[in-house]
Amino acid sequence: MEDGVTERGDSEGRFKPHFLIVMYPVQGHINPARRLARRLIHVGGAAHVTLSTSVSGHRRMFPCSSSDDDEEVTDGPISFIPFSDGNDEGTDPGAPDARRRFARTRSVGSQTLSSILDRLAARGRRVTCVLYTILLHWAADVARQRGIPSALCWIQPATVLAALHRFFHGHEGLVAAHARDPMHASFREVFETLDREGPRPRVLVNTCEASEGDALGALEAELELYAVGPLVPALLPAQEVKDARSEADLFAPDEKGYMEWLDAQEARSVVYVSFGSLVVMKKKQAEEMLMGLRESGRPYLWVVRRDSRGSTDQEECPGTEEEEDEEAGGAGMVVEWCDQLEVLAHRAVGCFVTHCGWNSVLESLACGVPAVGAPQWADQGTNARLMEEVWGTGLRGEMDEEGVLRCEELMRCLEVVMGEGERAREMRTRAQAWRERAREALAPGGSSDQSLRAFTAEVARSCMR
Incomplete structure (x- = not known):
């Protein structure tokens, strides 16, 4: 005391x-x-x-x-x-x-x-x-x-x-x-x-x-x-x-040099992907995610926890081994866990592909990073709606009948959010504006x-x- x-x-x-x-x-x-x-x-x-x-x-x-x-x-x-x-x-x-x-x-x-x-x-x-x-x-x-x-x-x-x-x-x-x-x-x-x-x-x-x-x-x-x-x-x-x-x-950050890797990337060029601390990604979703990230041609940082590297049938999620990353020409990095706020605040990150957990949504808002939402359960659908329809700081991906965000839809969303079109520019502007509003509330x-x-x-x- x-x-x-x-x-x-x-x-x-x-x-x-x-x-x-x-x-x-x-x-x-x-x-x-x-x-x-x-x-x-x-x-x-x-x-x-x-x-x-x-x-x-x-x-x-x-x-x-x-x-x-x-x-x-x-x-x-x-x-x-x-x-x-x-x-x-x-x-x-x-x-x-x-x-x-x-x-x-x-x-x-x-x-x-x-x-x-x-x-x-x-x-x-x-x-x-x-x-x-x-x-x-x-x-x-x-x-x-x-x-x-x-x-x-x-x-x-x-x-x-x-x-x-x-x-x-x-x-x-x-x-x-x-x-x-x-x-x-x-x-x-x-x-x-x-x-x-x-x-x-x-x-x-x-x-x-x-x-x-x-x-x-x-x-x-x-x-x-x-x-x-x-x-x-x-x-x-x-x-x-x-x-x-x-x-x-509860999780120790990966010892890989992901921040140094980000330092080597161009401003707003990196897609950051994380589905939080609880979601276990389906094998089909992991396959589609990997294809979408690779075919987008954008560098990516993907968080895949050790306990989520298998689907319900215990098959290994694709895209979680460094050799696959190397086959892609070094375009991406896969880590088991990272300091999410440190990543989102980095100048290289241009989009956050998220499960729309409330903490993740608020952290993307706080860092002024537009997001692509792939909600899974609980409040996440509502969070995605707030992000897309109320604040205008992101885009909710359309899931298929199995609840999977397909490769083509991910690529479409990334282009809308990270491209040079009017909607992308507006999202970036609104993301920065909401960051300042949130900062003012806490000041x-x-x-x-x-x-x-x-x-x-x-x-x-x-x-x-």
């Missing part, structure tokens, strides 16, 4: 809260949670932020730490301490027994999270607010039982939040096909948890007024919303960007900056009552 700072105030008597952020152990949840933690320290006046994910996720983030489940890793005013979800050796998030796994996570996780609150209090860092990401809604129940304020960290667009809120409040019967989907039950439980919190429960949303003002406005009467994004380091002040560089990921006095300050002030008032 820093000298002169306690859970009740600093040396001048000002209240300094301690936030506990409970995050699901996948990269798409961890990234915004960590970035929010930095913002709470730099902008929100927090004395300390503790990030908690599952034991298995914690071990992947900090492989050099001991196997002691109680071990706390500290980085200045931010620390990491794991909770057990009953699957400490790790479980594939896409495993078929999702319902049983979520139930076990809730049961075991509630107990271990409660013990974490006890341990932190015993160490002189009593938690004053619990924040939780999607799929860990039970953390709010643990907090409420202890009289601790809580808030949901919504890591998808406000547009999806508005649609799901409406769906689960009077319109659930309209789409009966979702009833057997494990994710349907999980989202329903999120909104049931919010309803138990009373009128207008607190929700932090990773977006800004400029990009989704209508969706945020549609929920004002039901939820106490705080638009605090986009939570992307590239948009933040220099000190926050510097701090973010030391963050640990001192901007809408997201003010929203985060309002949230922490409300938490302080709740704790002092």
Whole structure:
């Protein structure tokens, strides 16, 4: 603990809260949670932020730490301490027994999270607010039982939040096909948890007024919303960007010299391809992607994770071996993982072919890079629509009946986005304009900056009552 700072105030008597952020152990949840933690320290006046994910996720983030489940890793005013979800050796998030796994996570996780609150209090860092990401809604129940304020960290667009809120409040019967989907039950439980919190429960949303003002406005009467994004380091002040560089990921960046390779490419010439941390690309999709990239004649940097190098029939994805790259005349580079923000910010990158995960969409927006979308599931279709129809910063590829982005369609999209036509020029202009709007929202006095300050002030008032 820093000298002169306690859970009740600093040396001048000002209240300094301690936030506990409970995050699901996948990269798409961890990234915004960590970035929010930095913002709470730099902008929100927090004395300390503790990030908690599952034991298995914690071990992947900090492989050099001991196997002691109680071990706390500290980085200045931010620390990491794991909770057990009953699957400490790790479980594939896409495993078929999702319902049983979520139930076990809730049961075991509630107990271990409660013990974490006890341990932190015993160490002189009593938690004053619990924040939780999607799929860990039970953390709010643990907090409420202890009289601790809580808030949901919504890591998808406000547009999806508005649609799901409406769906689960009077319109659930309209789409009966979702009833057997494990994710349907999980989202329903999120909104049931919010309803138990009373009128207008607190929700932090990773977006800004400029990009989704209508969706945020549609929920004002039901939820106490705080638009605090986009939570992307590239948009933040220099000190926050510097701090973010030391963050640990679930995946280690490839040791290939991909940044040096980018340095050798012409400006806006490279196609960057990544389908995130969860998507396992179908063999057919990988084949079409490889053909499209090669036949486009453009240099490409393609992220293919080691755990996605086989389709459901365990056949190796094409295009993932260096010898194939060499056969193509050295036009492309394939890596297992990379620093996506560093890549997108590079002058050589002219297009991002993405699965349209919300983090990836926001990162392309933050770096002013137009995108080609190939959405796979969940919120990604909505994200692609926002990108193409609302912001005008990208193009959604047309998938075939098997859900595959074919070679010819990829080539068409790349030409539209990276060519010299009027639409390509307009996309690049709009991408740059939206980058500046997002930066303004996070700047001192901007809408997201003010929203985060309002949230922490409300938490302080709740704790002092």
